[in-house]
Amino acid sequence: xxxxxxxxxxxxxxxxxxxxxxxxxxxxxxxxxxxxxxxxxxxxxxxxxxxxxxxxxxxxxxxxxxxxxxxxxxxxxxxxxxxxxxxxxxxxxxxxxxxxxxxxxxxxxxxxxx
Amino acid sequence: xxxxxxxxxxxxxxxxxxxxxxxxxxxxxxxxxxxxxxxxxxxxxxxxxxxxxxxxxxxxxxxxxxxxxxxxxxxxxxxxxxxxxxxxxxxxxxxxxxxxxxxxxxxxxxxxx
Numbered sequence: 001x002x003x004x005x006x007x008x009x010x011x012x013x014x015x016x017x018x019x020x021x022x023x024x025x026x027x028x029x030x031x032x033x034x035x036x037x038x039x040x041x042x043x044x045x046x047x048x049x050x051x052x053x054x055x056x057x058x059x060x061x062x063x064x065x066x067x068x069x070x071x072x073x074x075x076x077x078x079x080x081x082x083x084x085x086x087x088x089x090x091x092x093x094x095x096x097x098x099x100x101x102x103x104x105x106x107x108x109x110x111x112x113x114x
Numbered sequence: 115x116x117x118x119x120x121x122x123x124x125x126x127x128x129x130x131x132x133x134x135x136x137x138x139x140x141x142x143x144x145x146x147x148x149x150x151x152x153x154x155x156x157x158x159x160x161x162x163x164x165x166x167x168x169x170x171x172x173x174x175x176x177x178x179x180x181x182x183x184x185x186x187x188x189x190x191x192x193x194x195x196x197x198x199x200x201x202x203x204x205x206x207x208x209x210x211x212x213x214x215x216x217x218x219x220x221x222x223x224x225x226x227x
Contacts (some may be wrong), residue, residue, distance in 0.1 A: 043220050079222070105157065
C-alpha cells in the first residue's frame with residue numbers, strides 16, 4: 001500500500017515534444033505528491049509538487065495533472081529541451097505522519113534528442 | 115531555495131575501514147533528516163530517518179550497527195558506514211525537510227576497495 005508505481009521506465013522524445021510520465025498510488029492517505037529531477041551523480045531536485053485538493057498545477061514548462069479518484073498523477077514537460085534529459089522521480093508522502101517520509105516511484109529516464 | 119549540503123561528494127576507502135558522511139541544512143533547521151541509498155539506474159531506497167536528539171529509525175533490513183546515524187544538532191546529521199565492504203559501495207543521499215518540501219544533498223559516491 002506504500003508503493004508508488006511509475007511508468008514508463010524510459011522515454012525518448014524529440015526537442016519540442018511533450019513527454020508524459022505517469023504515476024499511480026494505492027494509499028489514499030498520501031496528501032503530497034512531488035516530482036524530482038535527477039542528473040547523473042547529483043541529488044534529486046524538486047521540480048513541482050501538488051496537493052490532492054487541486055487537479056492541475058503548472059510551473060513554467062512543467063505541469064502536474066492529478067486524478068484523485070483514479071489515484072494517479074502525471075508530469076507533462078512542455079517544449080522539452082535536450083537539457084531536460086535526466087531521470088525523473090514521482091513521490092508521495094503523508095505530511096502529518098510517518099515523519100513526512102517520501103515514497104518514490106521507480107524513476108523514468110528521459111532523453112530529449114536535439 | 116533551501117540548501118542541503120552533503121560532504122564528501124566522493125570517497126574511496128579500504129575494506130574494513132569506516133567512512134563518515136555529513137549532511138547539513140545550511141539555511142533552515144531540520145528536526146528530521148533522511149538517508150537514502152541509490153543503486154545505478156534505480157530509485158532511492160530509504161535507509162533511515164534521523165531525528166534530532168533521539169535515536170534514528172531504521173528501515174527493515176538496514177543494519178543499524180553498520181550504518182550509524184547521529185543527529186546531534188538541528189542542522190547536522192551524519193552517517194557512518196562502519197567496517198565497510200565492497201558491497202557497501204553505492205550512492206548515498208541525505209534529505210532534510212524545510213516546511214513541506216524535502217531538499218536533497220548532492221549525494222556521496224562511496225567506493226570500497
